[in-house]
Amino acid sequence: MEDGQRMYSQQGGLTNMSGNVLPQYNMGQDEPSDQRKQEIGDILQQIMTITDQSLDEAQARCRKHTLNCHRMKPALFSVLCEIKEKTVLSIRNSQEEEPPDPQLMRLDNMLIAEGVAGPEKGGGSSAAANATAAASGGQPDSAIEHSDYRAKLAQIRQIYHTELEKYEQDLDLSDGSEIKNSDYEAKLAQIRQVYQTEYGKYEQACNEFTTHVVNLLREQSRTRPIAPKEIERMVTIIRKKFAAIEMQLKQSTCEAVMILRSRFLDARRKRRNFSKQATELLNEYFYSHLSNPYPSEEAKEELARKCGITVSQVSNWFGNKRIRYKKNITKAQEEANVYAAKSAAAHEGQGAAGYNVGGGQAGMYMNLNGGDNYQSSDNSVGDNVQNQITPHSRSQNGSPHDPKPEDSTDSWCAGAFMQGLDGDGDNYDGSSDEPGLKRPKI
DNA sequence: AGACATGATTATGC
């Protein structure tokens, strides 16, 4: 570096990096001998070249030590600081605090709303903080070169990107044709898990890197005019750089959640009719238990298994069936008779083995809306019509919800009375306390 | 295309 040589040779003044003369700082006021000039020149030479030297070698340390102990060092150092103070001021002033990125805020809000980045993420961040503290505590004096920073940053990026790929593969919702409730929750939990792991890694990497830089700058500030404010500035610059990665992570997570949500919503919006066989089974159960068409949890499970649908679908089905049966009872009764006939045919000669309708014969007798008798036009099943009122209530079997036990003559369907007696009593056991399948509110 | 059927969701009550 020849600039260093030239600096002191011009009329005893100093030049700054741009070569301007700074005449005020004349160090050698008393007898500026050639030897003294030479000494100053050596020091400046060392100062000017020190940043090009390796900092973490023992040799460099030794040199630094020599330099620091030099009697002229403090004076020269203060000069450097003063020059820097003047030249850097404008830069510093331009570094205003920026408001938080609105997009990042949006992403944060969404992640919190989806429960992915809950407020209780303390585990991850504190772990990261601990790790950082450990890392920085372990090697407080370590200083790595500029190229090392780049290498490390590149490495962090690399790790991040490979992790991101893994993450996206794991969360691949490709075949998403049919997502069940449990799948949705599992996937969401998975997203949360991955996000928090990644965020922890990110925080750790960021903190570690920042600590390294701060340590290095502190170390260098002993020989270079680096003000604490500049270190702060550097930290914010690093944070900004890392913020891009943070944004990417959050964005990917949000996308994953959105995809999951839309897939799930599609899946549940899409109504697929149950198979004919399933409907048949459900109807059989319904009409055979017409006196009390409230299957127990066990019965629902059984039906769900047989029909290849979920328990909540069975519940939906029965809910719909009951209400629609009541609404259109005439038609429903015809249907009932059809099923009763089927039952009769299927269990011919076996008495009431199959259905819980009275007598094993097609015995659905209903009183419509307080007296309108329905008599099936189908003789094969409707020849036993009576206006029999059968007080069969679910209160007898302890079912938790007894819909309408208004009086002893009532049934589940006010006004529609049937004779369907529970012959074998297998339909209500009252042990239906299992928590129902709840789908997530979306 | 429109009507009807049907599974799912929502609001409300107990």
Add this chain to the structure above:
DNA sequence: GCATAATCATGTCT
């Protein structure tokens, strides 16, 4: 938490 009633949204039939 379940049942009901109303309603939505889609499937299916004509």
